[in-house]
Amino acid sequence: MAILKVIEVLANSDKSWEDATKKAVAQAAKSVKNIKSVYVQEQSAIVKDGEVSEFRVNVKITFEIK
Incomplete structure (x- = not known):
């Protein structure tokens, strides 16, 4: 069984939402x-x-704890 953790991260870019992600x-x-x-x-x-002028995203990143 895997243990996963989620963190919330804010980022920005002057190009696109994809770039900010x-x-x-x-x-x-x-x-x-x-x-x-x-x-x-x-x-x-x-x-x-x-x-x-600026794209911003609020993302949730999931990672596995080993």
């Missing part, structure tokens, strides 16, 4: 091993001068 996983992977999945819980964006 990749950044969240990459940053978490620096200190968390055995990441199994990422769930995008929420997406938002910052608008400046009528254009989207």
